[in-house]
Amino acid sequence: MTLIDNSDQQALAETIQKLIADRSPLSKVREVALSDDPYDADVWRRISDLGVPGLAIPEEFGGAGGTWADLLVALRELGTGLVPSPLFASSVLAAGALLASDDAEAKSQWLPKIAEGAAIGALAISETGDATWGSRPSSVTANDGKLSGTKVAVLNGAQADVLVVQASDGLYLVEAGAAGVTVTTEESLDLTRSIATVVLDGAEGRKLAGDADAILDRVTDLANVALAAEQSGAITSCINITTEYANIRYSFGLPIGAYQGVKHKLADAYTEWSLVDASVRSASQALTTESDETPVAAAAARVLSSPAYVRAAKNMMLLHGGIGFTWEHDAHLFYRNAVTGNVLLGGPLFQQDRLADKLGV
Amino acid sequence: MPAEEFRAKALAWLKENARPFSGDDGDYNPTLQESKDFQKKLAEAGLAGITWPKEYGGQGLGEDELIAFNEAAADFLLPVGPFVIGLGMPAPTILELGTEEQKKRHIPKMLTGEEVWCQLFSEPNGGSDVASLQTTATRTESGNWLINGQKVWTSGAQFSDFGAILARTDPTVPRHAGITMFIVDMHHPGVTVRPLVVATGDAPFNEVYFDDVEVPADAVIGEVNAGWPAAVVMLRNERVTIGAKGRSRSAPLGFDALAELAKEIGTNEDSGVRRKLATVYAREMAMAHFGKVLHEGALAGKEIGARGSAAKLAGAEFGLWASDAAEEIVGQDVALLTGKAAKVAKSILAGPGSATAGGSNEIQRNIVAERVLGLPKDPGAADRKTPFNQLKLSK
Numbered sequence: 084m085t086l087i088d089n090s091d092q093q094a095l096a097e098t099i100q101k102l103i104a105d106r107s108p109l110s111k112v113r114e115v116a117l118s119d120d121p122y123d124a125d126v127w128r129r130i131s132d133l134g135v136p137g138l139a140i141p142e143e144f145g146g147a148g149g150t151w152a153d154l155l156v157a158l159r160e161l162g163t164g165l166v167p168s169p170l171f172a173s174s175v176l177a178a179g180a181l182l183a184s185d186d187a188e189a190k191s192q193w194l195p196k197i198a199e200g201a202a203i204g205a206l207a208i209s210e211t212g213d214a215t216w217g218s219r220p221s222s223v224t225a226n227d228g229k230l231s232g233t234k235v236a237v238l239n240g241a242q243a244d245v246l247v248v249q250a251s252d253g254l255y256l257v258e259a260g261a262a263g264v265t266v267t268t269e270e271s272l273d274l275t276r277s278i279a280t281v282v283l284d285g286a287e288g289r290k291l292a293g294d295a296d297a298i299l300d301r302v303t304d305l306a307n308v309a310l311a312a313e314q315s316g317a318i319t320s321c322i323n324i325t326t327e328y329a330n331i332r333y334s335f336g337l338p339i340g341a342y343q344g345v346k347h348k349l350a351d352a353y354t355e356w357s358l359v360d361a362s363v364r365s366a367s368q369a370l371t372t373e374s375d376e377t378p379v380a381a382a383a384a385r386v387l388s389s390p391a392y393v394r395a396a397k398n399m400m401l402l403h404g405g406i407g408f409t410w411e412h413d414a415h416l417f418y419r420n421a422v423t424g425n426v427l428l429g430g431p432l433f434q435q436d437r438l439a440d441k442l443g444v
Numbered sequence: 445m446p447a448e449e450f451r452a453k454a455l456a457w458l459k460e461n462a463r464p465f466s467g468d469d470g471d472y473n474p475t476l477q478e479s480k481d482f483q484k485k486l487a488e489a490g491l492a493g494i495t496w497p498k499e500y501g502g503q504g505l506g507e508d509e510l511i512a513f514n515e516a517a518a519d520f521l522l523p524v525g526p527f528v529i530g531l532g533m534p535a536p537t538i539l540e541l542g543t544e545e546q547k548k549r550h551i552p553k554m555l556t557g558e559e560v561w562c563q564l565f566s567e568p569n570g571g572s573d574v575a576s577l578q579t580t581a582t583r584t585e586s587g588n589w590l591i592n593g594q595k596v597w598t599s600g601a602q603f604s605d606f607g608a609i610l611a612r613t614d615p616t617v618p619r620h621a622g623i624t625m626f627i628v629d630m631h632h633p634g635v636t637v638r639p640l641v642v643a644t645g646d647a648p649f650n651e652v653y654f655d656d657v658e659v660p661a662d663a664v665i666g667e668v669n670a671g672w673p674a675a676v677v678m679l680r681n682e683r684v685t686i687g688a689k690g691r692s693r694s695a696p697l698g699f700d701a702l703a704e705l706a707k708e709i710g711t712n713e714d715s716g717v718r719r720k721l722a723t724v725y726a727r728e729m730a731m732a733h734f735g736k737v738l739h740e741g742a743l744a745g746k747e748i749g750a751r752g753s754a755a756k757l758a759g760a761e762f763g764l765w766a767s768d769a770a771e772e773i774v775g776q777d778v779a780l781l782t783g784k785a786a787k788v789a790k791s792i793l794a795g796p797g798s799a800t801a802g803g804s805n806e807i808q809r810n811i812v813a814e815r816v817l818g819l820p821k822d823p824g825a826a827d828r829k830t831p832f833n834q835l836k837l838s839k
Contacts, residue, residue, distance in 0.1 A: 085740045085744075086733065086736050086737050086740050087737060087740050087741050087744060322817070326817045326818065326819060329819055330818070330819065330820065337820070337823060338819075338820045340813070340819035340820050341819070341820040341821065341822060341823055343806070343809070343810070343822065345819075346809065346810065346813035346814070346817075346819045346822075347806065347809040347810075347813065349813055349817055349819065350754075350757070350808070350809035350810070350812035350813040350816075350817070351757075351809065353754060353812055353813075353816060353817060354754040354757050354758050354761070354812060357734050357737075357751070357754050357755075357758065358727065358730035358731065358733075358734055358758055359730070360734075360737070361730050361731075361733035361734035361736070361737045362726065362729065362730040362733055364733065364737060365729070365730075365733040365736075379725075380729075382722075382726075383722075383725060383726035383729055383730070384726075386722060386723060386726040387726050387727065387730055432719065435718075435719035435722045435723060436715070436718065436719065436722075438722035438723075438725065438726060439718040439719060439721060439722040442699075442703075442721070442722060442725055444703055444706075444712060444718050444721050444722065
């Protein structure tokens with residue numbers, strides 16, 4: 084086990100890079116972002132055909148039986164292109180919760196469909212007025228399996244076939260079409276993520292077997308590494324796009340990249356990315372080897388990646404000058420994505436607290 | 445031997461022969477002789493030169509074993525300070541570019557601590573612009589070389605037996621083209637070493653004067669007038685040595701020491717302190733992992749190259765950032781040079797020096813931007829083609 088991509092992962096990365104270049108360049112991402120569609124169905128089908136949604140799902144549940152590290156490589160590459168897809172919500176959050184549960188029936192019912200990309204899962208945890216994430220008391224009540232309450236910031240909630248909902252006494256599976264379920268897509272800062280509010284009013288839920296706190300703790304680890312992997316990829320794009328511009332844009336008779344005011348910021352962004360990349364790789368290794376260090380490594384990766392991405396995206400805008408602030412430029416797509424990633428799934432302070440807890444400080 | 449077996453062997457030896465980090469090591473101040481004795485035992489135990497060829501005294505093992513050793517060693521205070529430069533920089537350069545005779549003559553003795561080495565690159569008027577150096581080496585009729593000039597910021601010169609020195613051997617060609625690297629005997633009567641007192645009040649560096657110091661023709665490392673490529677090899681090793689080292693529990697600005705100190709002085713329950721400590725951990729670990737990524741990549745055929753400068757920059761920035769963090773974590777005790785936080789206070793004071801050693805952050809940023817990202821050359825590099833003796837060297 085090494086920190087660098089193995090040959091299968093390199094091949095997967097190249098395949099996804101090609102898919103992005105052919106089918107989902109930033110011009111296409113922008114088109115999708117401004118449409119009513121949450122993602123490009125054709126691109127999602129191609130991602131699914133590659134087996135990506137099932138990479139971390141065991142073969143017995145219809146997955147590819149790969150490792151989390153394989154899925155993280157895919158997320159990293161998709162992150163470079165800000166490709167809108169339900170992969171994170173479905174294969175990381177929902178499948179992660181199912182895999183961590185003791186619910187054989189739920190696993191066999193949903194994991195094969197999620198692995199195929201035929202069904203989409205979502206995880207409903209966050210509630211209004213709370214910057215934390217994962218295990219916490221919930222205001223969603225359950226009476227005889229009927230759930231009532233409101234969940235916010237549900238990634239791909241409106242596209243989900245099945246929602247894993249955190250209630251006061253555990254986790255429940257709620258099917259999207261069930262009576263008493265109202266899902267509303269919100270207008271989101273990030274044009275590449277679909278975010279929903281879920282209102283449950285006596286909705287039918289099936290309790291997921293297993294320790295809800297342990298499941299959510301595990302999902303938080305998965306979410307942290309997966310988001311950090313996406314962000315690591317996105318940071319490379321911020322650096323590459325800005326570097327390209329700094330080579331062709333002239334001021335005072337020289338490419339602006341020759342000036343230290345520009346090149347030093349890019350060198351800093353690269354160095355910071357190197358640390359993010361290394362910590363994602365280490366967390367990915369911990370996950371794959373099921374090391375006891377996983378929660379610490381995952382939290383550490385996220386503590387570094389999210390703020391680093393915000394800085395990289397902000398600098399991308401600033402180093403482009405006025406053009407970087409225009410609607411036509413892609414910089415704001417990254418900036419929106421970066422800010423959103425920094426506050427969703429537990430904001431920066433929650434992540435630092437979590438890391439301190441896991442370190443036993 | 446599998447890496448785990450090697451780790452167990454190293455750990456057993458370290459437990460027997462080294463002092464474990466305790467968080468209270470203020471009295472730990474080994475003498476040069478103690479260091480030499482320790483290095484000799486380390487080599488005899490098969491724990492020095494782990495990845496280096498056996499024919500030169502190394503162990504001929506892989507990166508996994510090296511990492512295993514470094515991880516095991518992180519929990520101990522090893523008195524190996526005098527050998528860090530020699531083994532980290534000149535030795536790998538000699539292994540890469542030196543003659544068979546140079547390797548056989550020097551590498552085994554460096555590993556056993558019998559020869560202490562320093563690196564003589566920087567000059568008073570050069571700083572990070574190493575290639576502007578003005579120390580000269582002129583050929584004598586017998587084919588030997590006479591070295592004259594002054595070096596500065598030389599760590600360990602006062603107790604070094606040999607140094608790797610850069611000198612100008614042809615001033616009529618552009619500055620990078622007329623430099624040669626030599627092995628110089630630091631005990632030669634023409635060598636004068638003077639301690640250089642820095643901001644901390646300590647004298648970790650020296651000024652070194654060379655006055656008609658004669659070295660033989662076979663003291664050249666690599667080729668005559670090809671000292672710059674040799675220097676690049678050494679600087680690359682230097683950046684990796686300085687930047688991407690493993691995590692040490694005993695580093696005063698590292699997570700372990702700061703967390704322990706916070707607990708001792710009772711600031712550890714404060715949520716701001718806890719968050720700061722968490723971030724110290726994340727950054728510190730990321731640096732160690734970055735070093736591993738570079739090394740594992742190198743083993744798989746991807747040269748470290750200028751990414752070593754990113755590692756160096758990350759390390760320097762960590763030290764400076766961790767100084768600020770330590771002020772928040774420790775609080776008022778940082779104002780004192782006595783008591784529990786003394787080592788933290790000293791490290792904060794030493795931070796800017798550590799950041800500058802091995803090339804300023806600004807130079808590392810130029811290297812990363814130009815050679816990793818492919819941004820245009822700094823306009824200041826326009827004199828790369830001017831013969832050295834026509835260059836403007838000061839106002």
